[in-house]
Amino acid sequence: MRIRIRNECVALLPERAVFWPTHSLLVVADCHLGKAETFQQQGFWLPSQSGQQDLTRLSALVLSVGAQHVLFLGDLVHSLSGLTDAVVAKFARWLHEFSGSVRVVLGNHDAGLARRWPKEWVKAERCDQVTIAPFRFKHQPIEGTVEADTFYWVGHVHPMIQLAQGPDRVRLPAFVINDRQGVLPAFSSVSGGYDVPLRPDERRFAIGGDRIYEL
């Protein structure tokens, strides 16, 4: 679904990503690579295939929109302990196969990662935030007053929307957008989320299968 923000046309994609055609930039938030491995180490079952599948999904998405640049909006990895050799190798392979540029905004889960950045990942440029006017990309949502002419794209909260009809309930990942910032859903397929309450000044876009519904 295409929307206009600050006179820029951006596409909200049901693959849980934002595409900005002007700069051929694909933005995904909260990939949480190595989440399954983190859980396994602590004795909780979660299949390793999920992480690989997320990267495969990302490759397909890059191809289908024709993105030349990919920006990870924080929480690329779930935890340092889950960053096993296999997980490092998987993402290295992905970086190798993608011909465009890659930037990684560091999130709260990436705290330890900044200092121990795998050498196989050197192609990816690390940063705290990225500004391409009129947008600024960072991990955590903004609070309080900010520069009025900047619109923020953020991740971190994994917004979900709960739709209920009688006893039937369904929770869907969502984009939540107001006049200052847009929150992306988590890209990871094994991440939960937080139900966001409805606020009058916000637009909410729920992802239902391969479509986006504005609520």
Next chain:
Amino acid sequence: MSSSAKVLRGIQRLNRMRPPRQRPDAEEQARARRKAWPTLSREEAWKQWNEWFDRQGWSPFPFQVEAWQAFDAGRSGLVAVPTGSGKTYAAVGGPLLSLIARPIAGHQPPLTSLYITPLKALARDIAQAIQRPLDDLGWPIDVDLRTGDTTSTARRKFKERLPHVLVTTPESLAILLTDQGWEDRMRAVQAIILDEWHELLGTKRGSLLELTLARLRAVAAGVRVWALSATIANLEEAASIAVGSGLDPTIIRADIPRHIRIHCLLPESIQRCPWFGYSGLSLLPEVVRQINPDQSTLLFTNTRSHAERWYQAILEAKPEWSTVMALHHGSLDQDERQRVEDGIKSGALRLVVATSSLDLGVDFPPVENVIQIGSAKSIARAVQRAGRAFHRPGEDTLVQLCPTNVMEILEASALRQGMQDGVLEERTPLEKPLDVLVQCLLNASFNEGFDPADLYRQVRSAVSFRTVTDDEWSWALAFIRSGGALSSYPEFRKVEVVGGRYRFVSTEAARRHKMNIGTILSDSGVTVQVRGGARLGMIDETFVAKLRPGDVTQFGGRTVQFLQMRDMTAYVKPARQRSPVAAVWSGTILPLSVQLSFYLRREVDRLRQAVEGFNSRSPEIDALLSIARLQSSRSRIPSTAQTLIETCRTAEGHHGFVYTWEGWSVNEGLGHLVAYRLSRLRPNTIAVSATNYGFELLSTEPLGSDREIGQALTTLDGLEEDIHASQNFPELARRAFREIARVAGLIYQGTPSARKTARHLQMSASLLFDVFRQYEPSHPLLAQAFREVHDRQLQIDRLRGLMRRMGEQELLIVPIPRLTPFAFPLYVERIKSRLSTEKLEQRVARLQREVFR
């Protein structure tokens, strides 16, 4: 120093370590008594015990004597006895007598008796009841309790020494079995008493307790297990599960003759009773008229929310009763509940509004007046509640039933018929739930861990797990060690094998599992607390989420204003203004039991006969005659050889109302099945809503021909495939999986504060369900979720029986001009989810007037 002097020193040292109790003189006495274990012959002990009963002015009931003798003869078994009839003494008499008359006098015996109660709130009462004769007789046996509420100081004390008699819960017992060296400390256990066994039977708590007991039995040779149960239909099965495979249990029935009379409160005009509703408040005047503050009265409701609303409504009608009435339900703070229970015992409280929280365990003198709001939906439950009513020899026990809608008037009549025939429901045990098996393995992985061959033998000695196969066992072992047999996860670390024994990889892994022991789903409950004051109780997070600061609501019989939510606590302050909104807890409506369904269908037939002029001989049917005539004139009333289906068309679409009287969960399953089958014939969108009496289909296109509807309802071929393909099946399985994930330790539960620090381990069961379905669709725990929906929710055997019956019956498919009295509740059930409870009741009243016109 002689060995007995050493023991004595040891005990004195232990006693000094004990925290001071409320009664220091009693403590002093106990210490004095413990100096020497008395030399008491068996005969002398029995004599003293009987004399104690004499001094109380009691003569032991025959079933009590029988139980003492059976224990003395080394037998295990079950005592079937109503609540409040002296079952505690029946159970503990044998163990206490055998303990006091031990052959080796002079030695301090170790823990010898475990008393397991499903309700931790009852533990203290039970311990006190056991302590009383011991104090009076000067027997130096000590009794203590260990439950989830036990302080850490007291827990440390138990690590030093356990009392002779320990009152505990299934979960606390499982935790005791994680202590280092528990085997040695439990080796001398001679008696295990399972209180309220019927409550545990058929639940995962019961299954887990079975496995815990199997492990305990392997350690404590010669232990005798005695279960206490209310009367249920399958007592033999209940007894054999309690005692374990290979034992022939003794069953002792306390045949305390009791005839229960059901009196249905009928309004003067039937118009005052709604055709739909669960609260019953429209009959408030009738109920208040039955209450006399000179008599003690218990008013039972089926839900906590209704208890809140009834309490408030009675208080408004009779403000002068405020000092003698109280509210009691499971979400109130323990102190508050205790205060109410004490009030009942002392007689200070004359009217208590309660949920099932009071039909169990708590011992108090019978009340003079029991009023049940709404049908109990099961004959056994009605009998259980009647157990609270005072009973004069030679007279009937009276239970007054306030119907919450017109159909419940008929249920009262059905209930009476069932009771007259002496029919009771069964408690069906669960068949080897694998999630419980996984938890048992983990519970046994503490310290040095377990030897798989030994544990396998123990598991299979539990009756519900005797059919566990080698494959299932190997899967469970692989699952805790490597995360699954289907795929291998090299990073997975939980349990390792060292020297052939399975044990936790780290103390951290063990500690995390310890917090997960048990099978009770901890709902995201929120504590309700007065700001700067007392805790009132617990409330659902979903309800709090709807409150805005400043909103006023009823909780625990008070009107409170919601201030703010912080750290899983809802802070409130007392409010003066009235509020019609009572706190609501999530929960499901009780489904009609198979047995009551049978009688209800017969009552419907009698209603038909009454319309045709036969004498009904039932005040309920007489009261319903005008409604029955209306039903009969607009449609039909089916005989027991007919199934009624009403169809009509409104602006909303095409309606089909199907009446089975089989309970809502079966109706919901059948509704979705029929909807799926009909929409497979012809594309159609069909909504399904179900009640205890039937279900409604609402569709945009015509539902189908009479023949098609009949076939969709009765075709048994392809039944399971069609159910799996029907729309709500995955959703039901997802809900069932929540419990499985928690029990099998797939999700990290922990305490609220631990959850905060372990946020990176948070995973919702619902997401995990999706992940399982995607990556390991044939996983045994996923298969279990589907099976549970099959067996427990949809009750596939009951569904199949219903469909077969309908196949043999005449199907009456009747087009109706407008809603009938039968259709009305089904219609409202569908629209009610859109409305708040209060708006709904007004709307029902208006709709009812329109329909009746």
